[in-house]
Amino acid sequence: MKLFLALATAFLVDVSGIAQAEQTSDTLSKPVVVELFTSQGCSSCPPADALLKQLAQRPDVIALALHVDYWDYIGWKDIFASPFNTNRQKGYAQVAGRKMIYTPQMIVMGQQDVSGSDAMGLAKAISAYQSVARPVALDVQHESGRLTVSVAPLQPLPETPIVIQMLGYTPSDTVNITRGELAGHEIEYSNIVKDFRQVAIWDGQQPAEFETDFDETRPAVILVQQAPFGAILAAARTH
16 A cells, blocks of 8 residues: 555656646647546556546646456456447557557557656657647537537548547546455546547548537537547547
């Protein structure tokens, strides 16, 4: 337990520069998406979970926790795990030419692989993507259980499919883990992805508008991404 607390404390100290980053209207209008692939059965994941909790407080970052199910066999079944999350992580690996997947792993803007233990590497990645102009304008509006997503190219885009996705998440939940590598730990998780919906496939050539049903009781994010597991071109929160 002392080792876990020491690791978590060191992680939060390392990420203090991230939390204090200057936030301008430009960076707030183009949030950087950080996806953490994690598991309650992974003994090296709690510091990364703590880091994501810090990132979740930043308006210029969309931080998402995607719990995978491939550690469930070692004694504790992650109650947030989903085969969708595991398949998404495998998809990123395949597109990038990586032969393995691991936890904790962070994927920044659908492109850059950063170890969950590399707080400074993550800070550099976020800063780098904040300086890059988004190629797609994205506007999200919701009313009376309907969500309207408007997209428009801001520069010529490759003639490849672009998927518009909605990921619903729970902002915070605490789990008392009683078995497995983290037995005896009570851990608070942030921005836990609970459901996924493909809103539309867009050709990226002309402005377009799409509608879908929306559960207003749960926050969500909209991702505009090169299909199937490519660069994230734009992102926005629904709340």
